[in-house]
Each structure stands twice: as structure tokens, then as C-alpha cells.
Amino acid sequence: MxxxxxxxxxxxxxxxxxxxxxxxxxxxxxxxxxxxxxxxxxxxxxxxxxxxxxxxxxxxxxxxxxxxxxxxxxxxxxxxxxxxxxxxxxxxxxxGWELERLVIEMVEPRYMPLHAYAEAWSASTRGEISGAPIFVGGKPLADLTAMRGRLAGAIVLSQPLVTAFVRADRVQPTTSGTPVRPGAPPMPRQGTQNQASPQQVAQLLREAGAGAILRSSAGEHGTVFVLGRDQGANAQPSIVVAAEHYNMVARMVENGHPVKLRVNMQTRFLTxxxxxxxxxxxxxxxxxxxxxxxxxxxxxxxxxxxxxxxxxxxxxxxxxxxxxxxxxxxxxxxxxxxxxxxxxxxxxxxxxxxxxxxxxxxxxxxxxxxxxxxxxxxxxxxxxxxxxxxxx
Ligand SMILES: [Zn+2]
CATH class of the missing domain: 3.40.630.10 (Zn peptidases)
Incomplete structure (x- = not known):
């Protein structure tokens, strides 16, 4: 319009x-x-x-x-x-698309259910997957390519640590002295300049056959922004995890703690x-x-x-x-x-x-x-x- x-x-x-x-x-x-x-x-x-x-x-x-x-x-x-x-x-x-089941929990070094949602039009995981997650977020493409052999069937943390949060509602026209751009404001950028692009990461994970792709959200205090669109034949099991939980698991991996997750997501496409x-x-x-x-x-x-x-x-x-x-x-x-x-x-x-x-x-x-x-x-x-x- x-x-x-x-x-x-x-x-x-x-x-x-x-x-x-x-x-x-x-x-x-x-x-x-x-x-x-x-x-x-x-x-x-x-x-x-x-x-x-x-x-x-x-x-x-x-x-x-x-x-x-x-x-x-x-x-x-x-x-x-x-x-x-x-x-x-x-x-x-x-x-169309429906979510039938989503379980995502940390089982080592301690038990904790994670706060997370399925992306819309996400594919199912192949039953229940459990294992040590692999953190690829924020890395240059060369590093990701070198890790490729470990990604098949794995639970992958695909995005950088969340360091820039959405901390305010969008500016409302009625409370702003200057013109307000319509539509949703852009999400803050995370990570570094030389990291692989989201498209490169998505392609690599698809080709490697990752088991479950975990993404982060820039929401704070458990707020999780989730969208999703139909990727057709390229649909992957994709889950958005609350920033606080995403960062916690990613830091455990980075610091060498023995973390293990369990994921089971079942979805259905409606044709x-x-x-x-x-x-x-x-x-x-x-x-x-x-x-x-x-x-x-x-x-x-x-x-x-x-x-x-x-x-x-x-x-x-x-x-x-x-x-x-x-x-x-x-x-x-x-x-x-x-x-x-x-x-x-x-x-x-x-x-x-x-x-x-x-x-x-x-x-x-x-x-x-x-x-x-x-x-x-x-x-x-x-x-x-x-x-x-x-x-x-
Ligand atoms: Zn609306």
C-alpha cells in the first residue's frame, strides 16, 4: 500500500x-x-x-x-x-507448516531446559539428537570450511555471541519529535568484520548436513525474536535460542567445558x-x-x-x-x-x-x-x- x-x-x-x-x-x-x-x-x-x-x-x-x-x-x-x-x-x-514437538535441553555438565523456539518452516531433526554442540558463529569462512567434517549430524551454534541487544521498543511517531521510519527497525549486528556471511554459513551447514542449527536472538531477558520462511528443499532444522542461554552454551564450548545438548524437533509441512x-x-x-x-x-x-x-x-x-x-x-x-x-x-x-x-x-x-x-x-x-x- x-x-x-x-x-x-x-x-x-x-x-x-x-x-x-x-x-x-x-x-x-x-x-x-x-x-x-x-x-x-x-x-x-x-x-x-x-x-x-x-x-x-x-x-x-x-x-x-x-x-x-x-x-x-x-x-x-x-x-x-x-x-x-x-x-x-x-x-x-x-x-503451510506446523510445529509438533520441540525439546531442547542441556544435559551436561548439568541439566537445564533451554529457552528456544522453532523457526517457521523449519525441517524436523532426525529424531532425537544429542551431543557436544559445535560453535561456528563469528568465524571466518576458512575456519568454517576446516571444521566441515565435524558438522554432519551435529548440533551447531551458528551465530556469534550476542553482544548488542535490542533494549527499547521502536520509536513511536506520537512520542518522537522527528519523523519515524515505518516498519520494524533493523536488528543490531553481532560478531566481527571478517566473519563468514550468514549466507555462507547457511550454505556450509546445509552442504555438511548439520543435525540442528541453533541461532541466537538479540532480545534480552528471555525475549526471543523468531520469524522464518519456507526454504523449500533447503529447509533445515533451525531453532532460535534466547540470547542468555545461547551465550552460556557458546561460552562453555569456547572455554572447553564438557557441554552436551539434547534436541528433538518435529515439524510438519502442509500441502x-x-x-x-x-x-x-x-x-x-x-x-x-x-x-x-x-x-x-x-x-x-x-x-x-x-x-x-x-x-x-x-x-x-x-x-x-x-x-x-x-x-x-x-x-x-x-x-x-x-x-x-x-x-x-x-x-x-x-x-x-x-x-x-x-x-x-x-x-x-x-x-x-x-x-x-x-x-x-x-x-x-x-x-x-x-x-x-x-x-x-
Ligand atoms: Zn502486524
């Missing part, structure tokens, strides 16, 4: 005062605003929707059965509220349904001259696999659904069509919204539909607290 307004739609519905909006635009009906406020404040369902996504369904990784469950539930719920044409729109995503889905529903416009115009509310429904995606982006999804519910419940008769879309595959690169644009707004054939979009409001505050409205 080239033009995005990150918006807390629910808060808009319930917090803007009748008088302030009416002063800005005399065509705003104060009675409707009063009804919106009462519906949102007195009969809100936003928490039960949020709870369904976060507590009942949980992680909603694109391509997973849980994502489909969330999309089906959202469609059925929007439909039950009386929204028109509540539907799933499918688009080609690729194979039966390679589609993902956007959820779409609307309140049709009522003005004969304007009803083809569309105000689009969007939020991504998918999340990563290691958490419940509460603030990224179940809160956004629940808020845009609640905004639609409120409008329908009060019998709003908008002049333009108001459409809600819950996107899939956002975390892998805005894939669901891009597919929607390709299907409905791109190219000469869609010029009329494109020109009819009056506004797009996107809600995706990401991690951290929800601060409010801003433009990016």
Missing part, C-alpha cells in the same frame, strides 16, 4: 466527541455519532472477539489450520452481525491446501451517486507461530470488526460502501493485501474500482502498547 493511515478504528468510533466532528464537518450527523458511542461503550463485543483470536485459536501462522479457523470464524461472525457478502477470498500462498484467505464483508452504500465508492478498513489477521499475535494483530482485527459491528448495530446508512478486510500472509510480506490489490485494483481493467476507493484505513500497531492515531 502506498498510502496508509494506521488507525485505531474502534477508538475512533467510541472516543471522538460528537461536537468536535460536527464542528469539523457540518454534514456529520451528531445523532449517529451518539449512537456509535453508546453502542461501543455500552455493548462492546471487542474483547470477546479478541479473546476468540488470542485465547481460543492462538497463533495464526499463514497457511496453518489455525489461520483458516480464525478466518472462518471471522467470516461467520461478520455474517452473523448482518454484514453483507461476508466471504473468504482465496489466493495462492504455498505450503493439502496451499491457499491462504482474506476475509471480506461490507455495509453497502445507500447514496445512488456514491454507493460504488468504497471506504476500506483493513487489518491483518495472521500472526507468527510463537505467540498469540495479541498486539500483532488480533487487536487490530478485533477493532476493525468491532467498528463494523457498531455501524451495523446502530443501523448506519453510509453513503459509500464501507468494506472490512482481514488480510492473511501479512507477516511474510503483505501477501494477502497485495493479492487483493492485484485481483481488484491493479491494471487497466480495474481502473474504475481503483478510482472508487475513497480511503483505506489500516490498523496494525504491531508490538507494544497501542498509542493511538498516526499517519505513515
Amino acid at each position: 502506498t498510502r496508509q493511515i494506521a488507525a485505531l478504528a474502534c477508538a475512533l468510533a467510541v472516543t471522538l466527541t460528537t461536537s468536535s466532528l460536527a464542528q469539523v464537518n457540518p454534514r456529520v450527523d451528531p445523532g449517529v455519532l451518539q449512537k456509535i458511542r453508546a453502542e461501543g461503550m455500552d455493548r462492546s463485543q471487542v474483547m470477546s472477539v479478541f479473546d476468540q483470536f488470542v485465547t481460543a485459536i492462538g497463533p495464526r501462522l499463514a497457511g496453518s489450520p489455525e489461520y483458516k479457523k480464525a478466518a472462518d470464524w471471522a467470516r461467520d461472525t461478520l455474517s452473523s452481525w448482518g454484514l453483507a457478502d461476508a466471504r473468504l477470498e482465496s489466493w495462492e500462498f504455498g505450503r 493439502k491446501d496451499t491457499s491462504s484467505y482474506n476475509v471480506v464483508a461490507e455495509i453497502p452504500g445507500t447514496d445512488p451517486a456514491l454507493k460504488d465508492g468504497v471506504v476500506l478498513l483493513g487489518a491483518h489477521l495472521d500472526s507468527w507461530h510463537t505467540g498469540t499475535g495479541a498486539t500483532d494483530n488480533a487487536d487490530g482485527s478485533a477493532a476493525v470488526m468491532e467498528a463494523m459491528r457498531i455501524l451495523k448495530a446502530i443501523g448506519a446508512r453510509p453513503r459509500r460502501t464501507i468494506r472490512v478486510a482481514l488480510w492473511g500472509g501479512e507477516e511474510e510480506g503483505l501477501l494477502g493485501s497485495r493479492a487483493y490489490v492485484a485481483a481488484h485494483y491493479a491494471g487497466a481493467a480495474n481502473k474504475v474500482a481503483r478510482d472508487n476507493v475513497a480511503a483505506y484505513l489500516n490498523l496494525d500497531p504491531g508490538m507494544g502498547p497501542v498509542y493511538g492515531w498516526y499517519m505513515e
Whole structure:
């Protein structure tokens, strides 16, 4: 999207005062605003929707059965509220993935379970592996190549010690005096200048047939940042370990302590349904001259696999659904069509919204539909607290 307004739609519905909006635009009906406020404040369902996504369904990784469950539930719920044409729109995503089991523990010189997560689309280990880990992180390519013979089937610490941590939330536009770059900030660099590149390390480990690849995270105090993408035939068993535990094991290896780990990760690739889905529903416009115009509310429904995606982006999804519910419940008769879309595959690169644009707004054939979009409001505050409205 080239033009995005990150918006807390629910808060808009319930917090803007009748008088302030009416002063800005005399065509705003104060009675409707009063009804919106009462519906949102007195009969809100936003928490039960949020709870369904976060507590009942949980992680909603694109391509997973849980994502489909969330999309089906959202469609059925929007439909039950009386929204028109509540539907799933499918688009080609690729194979899904599920984690079935992950055990990673230190068994020598003392027992300790390690704090770690599977990278998404990681391959399985060949059953349980145990042995002394090999630390290759931060070494020059020549050193790695010399170690190659020891790597087959081994548990490998593939990244340098974590010395630069992420110690603050990203800067929020509302609390910054200077413009803030949209998107996630880059992760700090670890290691030295002459170390092998991540691509060289990955290739070497793949060719050597490493048994399990341990990666580090720049999060602190047990915070672990985990993503992942489908590497196809090159998928490896890849696990992200909390920095404090990663560094501890790596130091033991470096200092010659007899450390031994045990790892068993079992994952499953899902190829039966390679589609993902956007959820779409609307309140049709009522003005004969304007009803083809569309105000689009969007939020991504998918999340990563290691958490419940509460603030990224179940809160956004629940808020845009609640905004639609409120409008329908009060019998709003908008002049333009108001459409809600819950996107899939956002975390892998805005894939669901891009597919929607390709299907409905791109190219000469869609010029009329494109020109009819009056506004797009996107809600995706990401991690951290929800601060409010801003433009990016
Ligand atoms: Zn997000």
C-alpha cells in the first residue's frame, strides 16, 4: 500500500466527541455519532472477539489450520452481525507448516531446559539428537570450511555471541519529535568484520548436513525474536535460542567445558491446501451517486507461530470488526460502501493485501474500482502498547 493511515478504528468510533466532528464537518450527523458511542461503550463485543483470536485459536501462522479457523470464524461472525457478502477470498500462498514437538535441553555438565523456539518452516531433526554442540558463529569462512567434517549430524551454534541487544521498543511517531521510519527497525549486528556471511554459513551447514542449527536472538531477558520462511528443499532444522542461554552454551564450548545438548524437533509441512484467505464483508452504500465508492478498513489477521499475535494483530482485527459491528448495530446508512478486510500472509510480506490489490485494483481493467476507493484505513500497531492515531 502506498498510502496508509494506521488507525485505531474502534477508538475512533467510541472516543471522538460528537461536537468536535460536527464542528469539523457540518454534514456529520451528531445523532449517529451518539449512537456509535453508546453502542461501543455500552455493548462492546471487542474483547470477546479478541479473546476468540488470542485465547481460543492462538497463533495464526499463514497457511496453518489455525489461520483458516480464525478466518472462518471471522467470516461467520461478520455474517452473523448482518454484514453483507461476508466471504473468504482465496489466493495462492504455498505450503503451510506446523510445529509438533520441540525439546531442547542441556544435559551436561548439568541439566537445564533451554529457552528456544522453532523457526517457521523449519525441517524436523532426525529424531532425537544429542551431543557436544559445535560453535561456528563469528568465524571466518576458512575456519568454517576446516571444521566441515565435524558438522554432519551435529548440533551447531551458528551465530556469534550476542553482544548488542535490542533494549527499547521502536520509536513511536506520537512520542518522537522527528519523523519515524515505518516498519520494524533493523536488528543490531553481532560478531566481527571478517566473519563468514550468514549466507555462507547457511550454505556450509546445509552442504555438511548439520543435525540442528541453533541461532541466537538479540532480545534480552528471555525475549526471543523468531520469524522464518519456507526454504523449500533447503529447509533445515533451525531453532532460535534466547540470547542468555545461547551465550552460556557458546561460552562453555569456547572455554572447553564438557557441554552436551539434547534436541528433538518435529515439524510438519502442509500441502493439502496451499491457499491462504482474506476475509471480506461490507455495509453497502445507500447514496445512488456514491454507493460504488468504497471506504476500506483493513487489518491483518495472521500472526507468527510463537505467540498469540495479541498486539500483532488480533487487536487490530478485533477493532476493525468491532467498528463494523457498531455501524451495523446502530443501523448506519453510509453513503459509500464501507468494506472490512482481514488480510492473511501479512507477516511474510503483505501477501494477502497485495493479492487483493492485484485481483481488484491493479491494471487497466480495474481502473474504475481503483478510482472508487475513497480511503483505506489500516490498523496494525504491531508490538507494544497501542498509542493511538498516526499517519505513515
Ligand atoms: Zn502486524
